[in-house]
Amino acid sequence: MGEALLYAAEEDAKSLGAKGIVAWGISFPFWMKASWFKKHGYRKVDRAGIQELLWKPFTEQAAPPKLVRQKKKPEAMPGKVVVTAFKNGWCPAQNLVYKRAKRAAAEFGYKMVFYEVDTFDGKAFLE
Numbered sequence: 001m002g003e004a005l006l007y008a009a010e011e012d013a014k015s016l017g018a019k020g021i022v023a024w025g026i027s028f029p030f031w032m033k034a035s036w037f038k039k040h041g042y043r044k045v046d047r048a049g050i051q052e053l054l055w056k057p058f059t060e061q062a063a064p065p066k067l068v069r070q071k072k073k074p075e076a077m078p079g080k081v082v083v084t085a086f087k088n089g090w091c092p093a094q095n096l097v098y099k100r101a102k103r104a105a106a107e108f109g110y111k112m113v114f115y116e117v118d119t120f121d122g123k124a125f126l127e
Contacts, residue, residue: 002036013058014058019058020056020058020059020062021056023054024051025051025052027047037054043055045066046064046065046066048067053065071126072127080110080112080113081105081111081112082115084117085097085098086119086125087116088119089120
C-alpha cells in the first residue's frame with residue numbers, strides 16, 4: 001500500500017510540473033524510516049538530529065531542498081513557563097499534541113504563556 005501511495009504522489013507531482021518530490025524520515029529503524037524512501041530512489045539532502053530530508057529529482061534542473069532551521073528562540077519570561085507550539089493541518093499526530101499542550105497550558109492560567117505558530121502562514125513559519 002505504501003509503495004502505491006508513494007507512486008501516486010510522484011505521478012501527481014510530475015503531472016503538476018514539479019521538478020522533484022521531497023519526503024522526510026527518521027534515521028532510526030522505526031516510524032517513517034528514511035531507509036524506506038532510499039529504497040525507492042530518494043536520497044538524503046539534509047539532516048537535523050535524527051530527522052532526514054530526502055528527495056527524488058525528476059529533472060536535472062531540480063535544486064535540492066533544505067530543512068528550515070530555527071532562527072530565533074522564544075524569550076524567557078520571569079516567573080512564567082513559555083510554551084511555543086506549531087500548528088498545521090497535515091499531521092494528525094502533531095495536531096493532537098498541539099491541542100493537548102494548549103489545553104494543559106490553559107490549566108496553569110497566568111503562570112504559563114502559550115504561543116502558537118500557524119505553519120499555514122509561511123512568513124510566520126520562516127521566522
